[in-house]
Structure formats: C-alpha cells, structure tokens
Amino acid sequence: MSDGDATIEIADDAPAAQTITRSPFARASQSQRRSSRKGLASSRVSERVRGNSRKALMVNDVKHQTKSETRKLERFEQMQLEYFSTRDADVEQTPTPEMHYTVYRNDGGAGTTTTTKNNADSMNLLSKIGKETRKENTIRWLHFNGMNEMMMNYVCDALKLGASAVGGEMDTTKCVFHRHKDAAVRHFDSHVYVSMQLIDREECDGDIPLVSDEQVSFIYHPEKAIVISVCEDVDEESDFTALTRLLVEGESRCNVDGAHPGILLAMMADKFVDDAYPVAEELGDYLEVLSQAMVARESISFSQPVDKVRMQLWRMRRFAIRVRRLCEAYEEDALGVFDDESFKEYVGKVSKQADGLESVCEMYIGRCLSILQRVEVYQEQRTNETLFLLTIVTTLMVPVEFLTGMWGMNFVNMPDLETSWGYFMFLALIPFLMGTSYILLKVNGYLDDSPLDWSCGLGGLFKSKEGKKD
Structure with missing residues (x-):
C-alpha cells in the first residue's frame, strides 16, 4: 500500500472484506464539499432569518433603523438562528455507542x-x-x-x-x-x-x-x-x-x-x-x-x-x-x-x-x-377603570378650570379681584362645584359599578379601597 492511502482496521477477527481503504485526498474533498454545503445552508438560513425578523418586528426601512430597532432585530435574529440551527441540524453522533x-x-x-x-x-x-x-x-x-x-x-x-x-x-x-x-x-x-x-x-x-x-x-x-x-x-x-x-x-x-x-x-x-x-x-x-x-x-x-x-x-x-x-x-x-x-x-x-x-x-x-x-x-378591565377614573376626575375639575380661566384673564374691571374675600370665595367654590358635579353624575347613573361609586365623598373612596384589600 502506498503512503498516500490510509487503512482502518475494524476488528482483529473481522473478515478481510471489512478493511476500509480511503484516500486522504478524497476525504479532504469530501470535507470541502461538506463545508461548502454547510456554508450555503447557513447563508440561506441567515437570509430567511433576516427577512422574518424584519417582518415580525415591522422594520422595513433598513437604512433608517433606530438603535432600539437594531437591538431588537439582532436579538430576534439570534433567537431564530438558534431555532433553525437546532431544527435543521443532523442527529448528533456519539463517539462510543x-x-x-x-x-x-x-x-x-x-x-x-x-x-x-x-x-x-x-x-x-x-x-x-x-x-x-x-x-x-x-x-x-x-x-x-x-x-x-x-x-x-x-x-x-x-x-x-x-x-x-x-x-x-x-x-x-x-x-x-x-x-x-x-x-x-x-x-x-x-x-x-x-x-x-x-x-x-x-x-x-x-x-x-x-x-x-x-x-x-x-x-x-x-x-x-x-x-x-x-x-x-x-x-x-x-x-x-x-x-x-x-x-x-x-x-x-x-x-x-x-x-x-x-x-x-x-x-x-x-x-x-x-x-x-x-x-x-x-x-x-x-x-x-x-x-x-x-x-x-x-x-x-x-x-x-x-x-x-x-x-x-x-x-x-x-x-x-x-x-x-x-x-x-x-x-x-x-x-x-x-x-x-x-x-x-x-x-x-x-x-x-x-x-x-x-x-x-x-x-x-x-x-x-x-x-x-x-x-x-382583567388587563382590559384595569385599563378601562383607569381611563374611567381619569375621565371622571377631569369632568369634576371642569368647573374649577373654568373659574380659573375666567379669573385669570387680564381685564382691568374685575371687581372680585380687588376684594379681600375673593381668594377665599374661590377656595370655597372648588369643593362646592366638584361636589355638585359628582352628585349630578351619581344621580344620572354615570358612576354605577365604578371605582368612584361611593356614597359619602372621599371617605367612601378609602372604604372601597380597604374593602378591595380585604
């Protein structure tokens, strides 16, 4: 046998026909073909991963990506590469079965x-x-x-x-x-x-x-x-x-x-x-x-x-x-x-x-x-309750905002601004107007089964919160 050949003996008592003779040049060419196929497959997977990532993250304009979009795209591509490499990989070989x-x-x-x-x-x-x-x-x-x-x-x-x-x-x-x-x-x-x-x-x-x-x-x-x-x-x-x-x-x-x-x-x-x-x-x-x-x-x-x-x-x-x-x-x-x-x-x-x-x-x-x-x-309910609460609070504040805007105008002849009790009158009107607005909303049924459905002002709100905790 020439020096360019390599022989693998299977076992001592195995038949002579089981002796395998291979050329190292043939083995090198096989490994080259295998690596080229692997590189081609990985490139195809990478192209598919990039396309899927942009589609999933709705990132179509590659030239105008933000840093956040780039990081998301990289993480998503890494996850997909791991998935495809596992799914498309061959069965792992064991040295000694x-x-x-x-x-x-x-x-x-x-x-x-x-x-x-x-x-x-x-x-x-x-x-x-x-x-x-x-x-x-x-x-x-x-x-x-x-x-x-x-x-x-x-x-x-x-x-x-x-x-x-x-x-x-x-x-x-x-x-x-x-x-x-x-x-x-x-x-x-x-x-x-x-x-x-x-x-x-x-x-x-x-x-x-x-x-x-x-x-x-x-x-x-x-x-x-x-x-x-x-x-x-x-x-x-x-x-x-x-x-x-x-x-x-x-x-x-x-x-x-x-x-x-x-x-x-x-x-x-x-x-x-x-x-x-x-x-x-x-x-x-x-x-x-x-x-x-x-x-x-x-x-x-x-x-x-x-x-x-x-x-x-x-x-x-x-x-x-x-x-x-x-x-x-x-x-x-x-x-x-x-x-x-x-x-x-x-x-x-x-x-x-x-x-x-x-x-x-x-x-x-x-x-x-x-x-x-x-x-x-539950998440939608929490969101709706939060939005409803903000809406009611905004509604209760509308009369106060109206008075604030009216008395904030720069007219010369505004008699209430020159009185000594004008400021205290405004402070007294705030709870009165908010309470009146709340009563009107309550009477018309807008507060039924809502977080603000209490019967005695702010004290009822605290009671309702304590009841929820219990």
Missing part, C-alpha cells in the same frame, strides 16, 4: 440479551450476527444508545442492508442521521426504515414541567427477522431497557405464539404514547393550580407561565400527530412488509391512543387559552 443485542422467541419462550460498551466489542458482535442464519420462532433486536457514522456503516455492511432506497436517493445511514420533520417510512431493497419521535420529561423551569423530543430510528429486515433501533441519547434506564426485560422474561406481546416481528415496532410506539400521558396530566395539574391562583388573585403575571405550558402541550400534540401518521403508514403498507392482522390490529389501537393524547393536549391548550383570555379581560 452502547449496543444491546436481544434475542427473544415468539412462542412464549424466554430470551437472552448481550450488552457491549465499546466499538471493538460491538463490531465483533455485529460480525457474528451477520453470519448467523435465521432461526424459527426467534427474533433479534439490536438497540443502540447513540450512534456514529462509522458504526452505522459497519451495521449496514455486517447485516447486508441494501443501500438503495425505493423511490429515493437517501441511504440508510443518511436516514438515521437526518433530522426528520415528520414520521418517516422508507422502503429499501432489503429492509424498511422507520423514524419517529420520543417525548422525554426534562427538568422543570421553576415549577413548569418541560418536555423534549428526540429522534428514534428503526430498521426492520423481514428476511432475517431482525429489528434495529437507534436512539439519540445514552440513557441507562429508559423505555428500551424496560422493554428488553419484558422480552427476555417472555412476558410481552411480542412473545405470543406466532407474533409478527413488526409487533416490536408497534409495541415501542405504544410505550412512547403511554409514557406521554402522565406528562400531559402533569401539565394539566399545573394549569389547575394556575386557575385557582387566578381566581384568588387576578394578575397579568400569569400569562408567561401559561404560555410556557402551552408550548409544551403543542410539542406533545405534535408528537401525537406524528405517531398517528406513522400508524397510518403502517396500515397502508403499500409493499406488504407488515402483512399481519395482529400487527395491524395493534397499530390501530396505538393510533387511537395517539388520538386520545392529542385530544387531551387540545383540551389543556384550550384551558391555556381560557386563562389567557381571563388575563386579557
């Missing part, structure tokens, strides 16, 4: 599981799995906590997963690391790729429960009766761990006599939806607390936590919609990969559960909207 290999039986028997935590052991085990032949009533499940491109390529080579997709150009490795916006089902020559999202309960933001979603990829090989699942995060105790215990102990629906291998896919979706219900109920309980607090003491400060809860519910509703679409894709099954009545019946139940989760989220989103409407009504 953790692999769990579970073999279970669909005739009621128990199974076994093997765990590897380094790349060498995982590759050796994959080589052995690739050489094994399919056994009757035996289904194999490979689960990866985290994944990297080198390991995924080795999985495809060891298990002979066809690279070409039916009606598409994206291969299996790209599908695994591509961030899918919706539930995806892609048919390949030898297998089926399925992508869905998993809702995960995160730490609280203050008292508000937060949720996050991560992508989970599934690969189903019908001929070899093998299912491969790839999860983004490395979590020692997860839904996959609990499901593995059920499969090994022979107590799951997948262990029923004659169960289709695809039942495992439906069972995972069912587990994800079941785990989302408690999170939705927790968000609903928090809304109940906010509603009671709103009844006890109305305030505009409730709008921000309600908006945060609504964002979490939107995310969960989107998860439910994606699960339902995935179930619809399973039921359509254009190529007949999942042609099994029990599988489709199970998928139908999962779809109904997803509909139920969506209904729960919509109910709580409606509750959020009702609380926000109450906050808005």
